Amino acid sequence: MKLPVDEKDTKLEFEMSELYEGVCGLSGCGGLPASIADATFYYDESGNAHHVVVQGGKDLNLKKEDRIFVLGGVLAQHGITSDELRTAMGKNSAAEIKSAKLLHGDFCQVLRKENTNRILKLILDKKWLVHFHMVQPLYYAYVDIVDSLEFDAANHIYLKDALYRALEDEFAQTLALFKRAKYPRVKPSDRDMFLNGVLEIVRHYVAAHGETPWTRLLSEKLSAKLEDKGGADGLPFLEGNDLTPHSWIDCYVHFYQTPLYSWPYNDHVLDREDTIEKVFNKMRFTFGGNPWERWRMVDSDDEPMVQVSDCIVSIVRKYFLFLEMDEDGVIKTIEAFDKYQMANLKLLNLILGLSSTANNRLHIQICCGSLAEKMRRIVRAYVPESGDEYADLLKCRPTE
Numbered sequence: 001m002k003l004p005v006d007e008k009d010t011k012l013e014f015e016m017s018e019l020y021e022g023v024c025g026l027s028g029c030g031g032l033p034a035s036i037a038d039a040t041f042y043y044d045e046s047g048n049a050h051h052v053v054v055q056g057g058k059d060l061n062l063k064k065e066d067r068i069f070v071l072g073g074v075l076a077q078h079g080i081t082s083d084e085l086r087t088a089m090g091k092n093s094a095a096e097i098k099s100a101k102l103l104h105g106d107f108c109q110v111l112r113k114e115n116t117n118r119i120l121k122l123i124l125d126k127k128w129l130v131h132f133h134m135v136q137p138l139y140y141a142y143v144d145i146v147d148s149l150e151f152d153a154a155n156h157i158y159l160k161d162a163l164y165r166a167l168e169d170e171f172a173q174t175l176a177l178f179k180r181a182k183y184p185r186v187k188p189s190d191r192d193m194f195l196n197g198v199l200e201i202v203r204h205y206v207a208a209h210g211e212t213p214w215t216r217l218l219s220e221k222l223s224a225k226l227e228d229k230g231g232a233d234g235l236p237f238l239e240g241n242d243l244t245p246h247s248w249i250d251c252y253v254h255f256y257q258t259p260l261y262s263w264p265y266n267d268h269v270l271d272r273e274d275t276i277e278k279v280f281n282k283m284r285f286t287f288g289g290n291p292w293e294r295w296r297m298v299d300s301d302d303e304p305m306v307q308v309s310d311c312i313v314s315i316v317r318k319y320f321l322f323l324e325m326d327e328d329g330v331i332k333t334i335e336a337f338d339k340y341q342m343a344n345l346k347l348l349n350l351i352l353g354l355s356s357t358a359n360n361r362l363h364i365q366i367c368c369g370s371l372a373e374k375m376r377r378i379v380r381a382y383v384p385e386s387g388d389e390y391a392d393l394l395k396c397r398p399t400e
Helices: 017-027 082-089 114-126 137-147 153-169 171-181 188-209 213-227 253-262 274-281 304-323 327-335 339-358 369-381 387-395
Strands: 012-015 040-046 052-055 069-076 129-135 247-249 268-271 283-287 295-298 363-366
Touching: 012 017, 017 253, 017 283, 040 304, 052 137, 052 171, 069 253, 069 304, 082 114, 082 304, 114 304, 114 339, 129 137, 129 253, 129 304, 129 339, 137 153, 137 247, 153 171, 153 188, 153 213, 153 369, 171 188, 188 213, 253 268, 253 274, 253 363, 268 304, 274 283, 274 295, 304 327, 304 339, 304 369, 327 369, 339 363, 339 369, 339 387, 363 369
Parallel strands: 012 283, 040 268, 129 363, 268 295
Antiparallel strands: 040 069, 052 247, 069 129
């Protein structure tokens, strides 16, 4: 996105209606249940690297812990006060409720914490829903390669998964190749070099991993396209663009815009993020040609609902990081959970299931399809199976 040079007098118009219709075309235009149709979306974010760039021509800025970004929080018809939040969390101090202080550790460790149990019970008690926009930044950065190679729709999403796996598995070679090609702004003169490099990475991955559904896709579908050097049209998403060389993702602003135009008839309250706020303030949001002003940014210590959002988004992000493990490992780990961990997992899954049932647009995922599918399977597999079990889960106490 290119912003106006004269930010005093000119704003870049951001018309949302066509984007909203596009989202509806993919997932349906159904709204929220009538009881919460005008509820407010509250947001915080977790895993925010701000951009993905090669620093000083050497290393990528993205840290391992930032390989998943989540923006989201709670959707609520009615909020609560700071005093009510502190009471629910069992805190006497006037200090802000923050996940960084209360929810240390990985997903398995967080499920052992009473703070996790308290935030989940609060959400269930208030009948709030959880919404999120989850992104794997490197998946997002790689997809233009597959999009440029003209595959049929049936194989498209799976090829993106397969290429992501290969490029991540051979990341040192991927980084070196992308630096040589000045990705994502590949010159036509560098096309052969770039595609040959991707093909070499793919072949090395296939040789190292043997016969799997992913290696079959790479061997049977992707390799041939790479050998064709992108066809007559070259690489439309990588050549002739105005993107910045070595900047794989210039700014996360697109990730913040998506939930706004996905839900244009609701108010949106976001934790203040200076970089995004500056960009938003240079824009004039419109819907159907009319000004759209249903967003605002706030300091989290002034808005308890953003503090709730901070906690649940941190938990959701750690859940996705946990699910990056192979599915057999995920299930083996879950089956070894103690009673309190399992109770918290089932309460969390119940919340996520109720939220996606209300409208699947509440959970936007730009990631490997296999990861999104794994999340859906695990959410469905571990939930309370009866009202009695749900009552028992609510009474469960931390394991001594």
